Amino acid sequence: MKIAIIGTGNVGGALATVWSRKGHEIALGVQNENEFKGKNLLTNPNTTLNSISEAVKKSELILIATPATVAIQVSKSLGETNGKIIVDAMNIVMGRGPIGFTNTSDAILANTNTKEVIKCFNNMENPIYGNEAIDAFMAGDSKRAKSLVRDLALDAGFAECYDVGGNDKFTLMESYAFFWINLAMMQGLGREIGFKILKR
Numbered sequence: 001m002k003i004a005i006i007g008t009g010n011v012g013g014a015l016a017t018v019w020s021r022k023g024h025e026i027a028l029g030v031q032n033e034n035e036f037k038g039k040n041l042l043t044n045p046n047t048t049l050n051s052i053s054e055a056v057k058k059s060e061l062i063l064i065a066t067p068a069t070v071a072i073q074v075s076k077s078l079g080e081t082n083g084k085i086i087v088d089a090m091n092i093v094m095g096r097g098p099i100g101f102t103n104t105s106d107a108i109l110a111n112t113n114t115k116e117v118i119k120c121f122n123n124m125e126n127p128i129y130g131n132e133a134i135d136a137f138m139a140g141d142s143k144r145a146k147s148l149v150r151d152l153a154l155d156a157g158f159a160e161c162y163d164v165g166g167n168d169k170f171t172l173m174e175s176y177a178f179f180w181i182n183l184a185m186m187q188g189l190g191r192e193i194g195f196k197i198l199k200r
């Protein structure tokens, strides 16, 4: 799949790396081609360096992994997104997010012309724990997009990517990430914790 990565730091960089190794075509979209986080990503296979709008133009799916505070600015910088899928990995942390929105995905929908935004990978660690993999979760209205995003989550090493519901669950996905942050940081469990669904 042709994937644009906007935000090439911890989250964007980790996903760009695993997806490039799975054979996806990765277009890094950066603000300044001379100075950006994750320059080492250019040694990954199938990976090119682009301006943000060029990366979007080349791609079918766009991952946004920038701070939530710039969600509106980044959305406006993407250019034409009609017919493209946007995957939102951002989190509003301690109330710092796009002004006027309870979640970053609604800010993307309001400031781009795609109708297909999926919130996923907003709780993103190395998914492998010994012999087991943790689960991912996603929300958004587009069933076509969720099917593709599930495949990408499995490519990234998650055991499963559960469908949490439609766009009305975007804010719940923000709370889910904050639930992890609370346990890891505020309650002191540390970053090496992850969620997995058990069934019987």
Ligand SMILES: NC(=O)c1ccc[n+]([C@@H]2O[C@H](COP(=O)([O-])OP(=O)(O)OC[C@H]3O[C@@H](n4cnc5c(N)ncnc54)[C@H](OP(=O)(O)O)[C@@H]3O)[C@@H](O)[C@H]2O)c1
Binding pocket: 006, 007, 008, 009, 010, 011, 012, 030, 031, 032, 035, 036, 037, 038, 065, 066, 067, 068, 070, 073, 074, 089, 090, 091, 092, 093, 121, 122, 123, 124, 125
């Ligand atoms: N770290 C985690 O454990 C984790 C887990 C899940 C989700 N998240 C969420 O994922 C997002 C990214 O986190 P991170 O830890 O990967 O951040 P990070 O390492 O600080 O990277 C942020 C990236 O965003 C880019 N950026 C900043 N402002 C931009 C703008 N206006 N336009 C385009 N790009 C811009 C930066 O560009 P430059 O390269 O030019 O500096 C950098 O590449 C956050 O919303 C965070 O809450 C984080």
